[in-house]
Amino acid sequence: MEDFILLNPPSTWDLLIEFWQFNDMNALWVLMGSILLGTSASVIGSFAFLRRRSLIGDALAHAALPGVMMAFLLFQTRDPLIMFLGAVTSSFIGFFIIDWLPKNTKTKPDAALAITLSFFFALGLMLLSFIQGMEVENKSGLDKILFGQAAAMTQEDINLLMVVTVFILITVMLFFQKFRLIAFNSSYAQSLGIAVNRYELLLALLIVMSVVVGLQLVGVVLMAAVLLTPVAAARFWSDKLTSILILAGILGAISAIISTQISYLAPAMPTGPWMVVSLASLFFLSLLFAPNKGLINRYLQQNQLRQKVAEENILRTLYKLWERTEFQKNDFNMGDIQSLRTMPTHHLQSSLKKLCRRKLLTSSSRGFRLTDSGLEQATLLTRRHRLWENYLNEHLELTPDQVHSQAERIEHILTAEQEKQLEEELKNSQQDPHGNVIPGVNNATQTGAKR
Amino acid sequence: MINDIWILATASLVAISSALVGVFLILRRQALMGDAISHSVLLGIVVAFLATESRSLTVMLTGAVLIGLLTAWLSDTLHKVGKLQSDASIGIVFTLFFAVGVILVSLYAGQVDLDQECVLYGEIAFVPFDTIVWGSDTDGTEIGPRAFWAIGIVFMIVLISIVVGFERLKTVTFHPSLAVSLGINVVFWHYFLMTLVSMTTVASFDAVGAILVVALLVIPASGAYLVASSLKSMLWIAAAYGQASVLLGYAISYWLDSSISAAIAVTAGLLLFITVLVLEIQKKRRIQQPNIEFETR
Numbered sequence: 205m206e207d208f209i210l211l212n213p214p215s216t217w218d219l220l221i222e223f224w225q226f227n228d229m230n231a232l233w234v235l236m237g238s239i240l241l242g243t244s245a246s247v248i249g250s251f252a253f254l255r256r257r258s259l260i261g262d263a264l265a266h267a268a269l270p271g272v273m274m275a276f277l278l279f280q281t282r283d284p285l286i287m288f289l290g291a292v293t294s295s296f297i298g299f300f301i302i303d304w305l306p307k308n309t310k311t312k313p314d315a316a317l318a319i320t321l322s323f324f325f326a327l328g329l330m331l332l333s334f335i336q337g338m339e340v341e342n343k344s345g346l347d348k349i350l351f352g353q354a355a356a357m358t359q360e361d362i363n364l365l366m367v368v369t370v371f372i373l374i375t376v377m378l379f380f381q382k383f384r385l386i387a388f389n390s391s392y393a394q395s396l397g398i399a400v401n402r403y404e405l406l407l408a409l410l411i412v413m414s415v416v417v418g419l420q421l422v423g424v425v426l427m428a429a430v431l432l433t434p435v436a437a438a439r440f441w442s443d444k445l446t447s448i449l450i451l452a453g454i455l456g457a458i459s460a461i462i463s464t465q466i467s468y469l470a471p472a473m474p475t476g477p478w479m480v481v482s483l484a485s486l487f488f489l490s491l492l493f494a495p496n497k498g499l500i501n502r503y504l505q506q507n508q509l510r511q512k513v514a515e516e517n518i519l520r521t522l523y524k525l526w527e528r529t530e531f532q533k534n535d536f537n538m539g540d541i542q543s544l545r546t547m548p549t550h551h552l553q554s555s556l557k558k559l560c561r562r563k564l565l566t567s568s569s570r571g572f573r574l575t576d577s578g579l580e581q582a583t584l585l586t587r588r589h590r591l592w593e594n595y596l597n598e599h600l601e602l603t604p605d606q607v608h609s610q611a612e613r614i615e616h617i618l619t620a621e622q623e624k625q626l627e628e629e630l631k632n633s634q635q636d637p638h639g640n641v642i643p644g645v646n647n648a649t650q651t652g653a654k655r
Numbered sequence: 656m657i658n659d660i661w662i663l664a665t666a667s668l669v670a671i672s673s674a675l676v677g678v679f680l681i682l683r684r685q686a687l688m689g690d691a692i693s694h695s696v697l698l699g700i701v702v703a704f705l706a707t708e709s710r711s712l713t714v715m716l717t718g719a720v721l722i723g724l725l726t727a728w729l730s731d732t733l734h735k736v737g738k739l740q741s742d743a744s745i746g747i748v749f750t751l752f753f754a755v756g757v758i759l760v761s762l763y764a765g766q767v768d769l770d771q772e773c774v775l776y777g778e779i780a781f782v783p784f785d786t787i788v789w790g791s792d793t794d795g796t797e798i799g800p801r802a803f804w805a806i807g808i809v810f811m812i813v814l815i816s817i818v819v820g821f822e823r824l825k826t827v828t829f830h831p832s833l834a835v836s837l838g839i840n841v842v843f844w845h846y847f848l849m850t851l852v853s854m855t856t857v858a859s860f861d862a863v864g865a866i867l868v869v870a871l872l873v874i875p876a877s878g879a880y881l882v883a884s885s886l887k888s889m890l891w892i893a894a895a896y897g898q899a900s901v902l903l904g905y906a907i908s909y910w911l912d913s914s915i916s917a918a919i920a921v922t923a924g925l926l927l928f929i930t931v932l933v934l935e936i937q938k939k940r941r942i943q944q945p946n947i948e949f950e951t952r
Contacts, residue, residue, distance in 0.1 A: 333917060
C-alpha cells in the first residue's frame, strides 16, 4: 500500500477525497454493502465460534463455489439471485456432509471439514475451467468470487447483499435469546423444550447465507476469516455476549471500510485479502492492548503482583528476624534477610530500595530497620500467615510441615474481613503450629512503643 | 505423448507423497493444520522469491518450510497464550498469511512468476515446458521438467523419513503419552511432520496449486482410514487411492477438457464417496441379517 502511495501521491489523495464526497454513488453503495456484510458476518460468525465450529465458515464458503458454477452452467445467466440460490444449495449440501460423515463413519470432524472443503473447491474449479473453455457470453467475471472484488460489484449484487445482510441481522436479533441459550448449553435448551435442531438449522442457514453473499466482496478462500477473526478479537475486550457481538460487528465494519477503500483506490487489488489483513491487525492489536485480557496488561499485572509479593516477603522476614532476637535488635543487613529467604541479590536490593522510598523501611549504616508503618504491615502479614497455618492445622488437619507453603501464598491475598473470620473461628489460639506467637492486632503498636 | 508421461509422473509423485504425509495428519487429527500450511506456503514462496530473486528449489523449500513451521508454532502459541480454541487460532493465522501472500502476488505480479490463477489451480499442463538443463545453458541436455525433479526429491525425503522413522512415528501417532514416557521427543516429531507437510505442499505447488493439495493430503488418507487395519496398510492404501485418482482424474480432464489438477482432486473425492457408499451398504446388510452376525460370533 505504501508503495502505491509513493508512486502517485496526488491521484491517491484526490481519489480518497472523491470517495468520501460520495460523488460516485456506486462507491457509496459498495461501502454500505460491505459495512453491512462485515457486521452481519461477524455477528453470525460469533455463534459459530461459540459452538466451537470456528472453521465451518471456511468449508461452507469453499462449498459454495460449485453451486455458483452449476447455476451459471444451467441457466447461462449472471443474475445475482440465481447465483445466490445455487451457492446456498451447494453450501448446504456441504454442511450436511460435514455433519453426516463423523456421525456415520470413522471420519473425524476435522477431517470431514477438510474433505468437504477441498472436494467442493476442486469441483468448483473444475467447473470453472470447464466454463472458461466454453463459448458462452458474460463468463468473464466468474473467477472474481475466488478473491472478491468490491469494485466489480453491480447494483443488483449490492441490492441482494443489503437485503440478505439486513435479514440476517434482524433474524439474529429476534432469536437472540434462543441462540444464546443453545450456544452455551444446548442440552439445557433441549430440556426446556426448545427445538434445538430447528434452531441449529436456522443458524446454519444464516451462516451459509452470509458466507455466500460475501463471496463477491471477500472471496471464497478468505471468507472464513471474516466470520472468525472479529469475534476472536472482540473476546479480548469483554466477557458479555452482547458486547462481544456488538464489538465484533464494529470490527467487521471497520475492516470492511478499510478494504473497500483500498479496492476503490487500486481496482486491480483483490478486496478479500485486504479485509483479512486489516481484521488480523485489529486482532493482534486486541491481543496485545485490550484492557484486562490483553497480553501487555496481563504481563504488567503479573509483574505488579510479583513485586508486591516480594516486598511483603521482605517485610515479614524482617519481622521474623526481629522476633528471633527477642525484639532486641532492630537493624538487619541483606545477608540476614537472605539467610531466611532465598532471593537474588539484585532483586532484593531493588525491592529494599522501593520499600525505603515508601517509608516502610529506613536504612542506615547498621542495616535496614522497619519503620512504625512498616512494622504494622509486617505484623499484619505475620499474623495472617500464622492464623492461616492454625486454621489449616485445626480444621483441615494438615500437619505443621504441610501448612507453611500454603500460608506463604495466602498471606498476600487475605483481607481484613477474612482475617476477622479466621480469628473468630480459632478463638483463643495464641501460637501457630510451629510454636510461634501470633501477634495481636494491637501488638504492633505496643511492641513498636517498646523499642 | 512424452508430455503426458511427464505430467502423469509428476502428478503421481505429488499424489503419493501427499497421501503418505496425509495419513499422519488424519491419524493425529491435524487435517486442518494441513489445510493451513498449504495456504501459508504461498507467502513463504513469494517472500523467498522476493528476497533472493531466485526460483531454485532450495530457496523455495527453505521459504516454505520456515513459513510452515511458523504457522504451526504461531497457531499453537495463540492457542496457549491467547486462550483461543485451537481451530480458531489456526484459522486466524493461515487466512492472514494467505491474504498477505495474495496481496504480494498482486503487488509484484510482473516480477513474481506467479499469478492468482496459478496459486489456485497450479499449472500441471505447463509442467513439461519448464525443464532443467544439465550442464551449460547452451549445449547441455534436458533432463526433464523442474516440477518433476522438485517433487521427486521431496518424495524421496518423505519416503526415507517414513521408512527410517516408522516406529517412532507410529508411537507418537497412536500413543502420544507413551511416547513421552519412553523419552521420545514428541514436539520434535510434531514439527518434523509439519516440515514434511510444508515440503510436500511447496513441491506440489507448481503442479496442483495451494488449495488442491489439501484434497490430495486429506482425501486419499481419509479413504484409507476407513478401510485399513494397520498403519502400514493404511499407508499403502492411501498411496493407491492417490495413484488411482491421478489416472482416473487425468482421463476425466481429457474427456471434459477441464483443469487437470481439479479433476484429480474431484476424482479423489468421488473415490472416497464410493468407499463410504460401499461401507454403508455393508453396514445396512449386517443390520438386516442380525442373526447370522450373531451366530458367526
